[in-house]
Amino acid sequence: MKIAILSKGPGNYSTKRLKQVAVDRGHDVRVINYIKCYAKIAQNRPVVSYKGEDLVGFDAIIPRIASSYTRYGSAVVRQFEMQGVYTTASSIAIVRSRDKLRTMQLLARAGVGIPKTVFSRGIVDAEDLIEEVGGVPVIIKLARGTHGRGVVLAETKKAAKSALQGFYLMDEEGTNILLQEYIEESAGQDIRVFVVGGKVVASMKRQSLNDDFRSNIHQGGEGSPIKLTDEERKVAVKAAKAVGLSIAGVDMMRSSRGPLVVEVNPSPGFAIEQVTERNVAEKIIEYVEVNAKARQRKDRVGA
Numbered sequence: 536m537k538i539a540i541l542s543k544g545p546g547n548y549s550t551k552r553l554k555q556v557a558v559d560r561g562h563d564v565r566v567i568n569y570i571k572c573y574a575k576i577a578q579n580r581p582v583v584s585y586k587g588e589d590l591v592g593f594d595a596i597i598p599r600i601a602s603s604y605t606r607y608g609s610a611v612v613r614q615f616e617m618q619g620v621y622t623t624a625s626s627i628a629i630v631r632s633r634d635k636l637r638t639m640q641l642l643a644r645a646g647v648g649i650p651k652t653v654f655s656r657g658i659v660d661a662e663d664l665i666e667e668v669g670g671v672p673v674i675i676k677l678a679r680g681t682h683g684r685g686v687v688l689a690e691t692k693k694a695a696k697s698a699l700q701g702f703y704l705m706d707e708e709g710t711n712i713l714l715q716e717y718i719e720e721s722a723g724q725d726i727r728v729f730v731v732g733g734k735v736v737a738s739m740k741r742q743s744l745n746d747d748f749r750s751n752i753h754q755g756g757e758g759s760p761i762k763l764t765d766e767e768r769k770v771a772v773k774a775a776k777a778v779g780l781s782i783a784g785v786d787m788m789r790s791s792r793g794p795l796v797v798e799v800n801p802s803p804g805f806a807i808e809q810v811t812e813r814n815v816a817e818k819i820i821e822y823v824e825v826n827a828k829a830r831q832r833k834d835r836v837g838a
Contacts, residue, residue, distance in 0.1 A: 536594040536595060536823070536824070537562070537594050537595075538565075539564075539565050539595075539597070539615075540554060540557075540564065540567070541597065541598045541599060541600065541612065543599075545566040549802075552808065552815075556816040557823075562820070567585055569598075569600065569607070569611045570604060570608075571586065572584065572590070572611045574611065593620050595827040596620055598624050599802050600629055600802055602633060605629065605633045608629070612626040613626035621827040621828075623823060624801050627834055628778060628779040628836070629802075631838070632780060635713055636711060636713060639713070641778050645774075647770060647777055648794055650674075650715040650718060650790075650797065651669060652713055653667045653714045654678075654711070654713055655699075655711075656711055656712070661695065661699055664699075665692060668714050669716045669717075671691055672688055672690045672717040673714055674686065674687070674688055674714070674715040675698045675712060675715075677713075678712065678713055718788050718790045720789070720790060721795075723742065723743040724740060724788075725788045725797065726786070727741055727758075727785070728767070728768075729807050730771055730783050730784075731781070731819055733781070736818045737811045737815050738760075738762075738811070739760055739761055740760075742756060743756050744756065764794075766794060767787065767789075770793075770794045770796060774787075777799075778799050779835075779836040781822065782819060782822070783800060783803065784804070785798075785800075786800070
């Protein structure tokens, strides 16, 4: 098959792993910097061009879209979709999962456990918002933050109000903010579950260092292998399906009331391979091999 990996750089570990495995399995693989692509919009002829070349003849694309380029990257994916090219993540699913509010709404609708969450655009009724999620301490997030950035733990009402004010002043029209309950029993750690094609292929516990409440590897957290319970496996698969992703990194916390999902990532990093010694890249390429020739499934999430 002819496969395009949409990635900002061929030096990214995940990109190198995907290319290596695909080439080893006999596929023709190109790494394409989607930021340098452009779409030619013409009647009945959707084309993606790259460095003056029209990109045609691909059987599948594997989008590795960075959060900061979600809008542009998803538009490039959409242009490939209009050509009938198979993609491991649809453009709408990428956009959907990058919106934390939208993700929480879809998870809640699907019956997936999530922390108590309140969405707000301003700072009106700050005390009421805080009480709705169980009081302080409280987690305050920008709706489109990533890698642990744009996330604050407020331990007092005064700190919470200051954080809300600070986020609000970032945009004079107001900033979309999520307030979430603080899960004390899971402070400083969470679980990353890698789901491919409705199956869990790897899982690791991420533990924060230096008393940071965020456990993201990008924030200096430390990963270690972990065995999931049957319930955690089912929740991870259900969460990925709820947002319409065939390949996803599902982040969850263990709580006294069961696993709670906090995020579903459409382009999860491959650090989990090094931690767990599981060949995640191979599982993804195998999934592409089985599904690329089939008819693209219709997105049924509906939001």
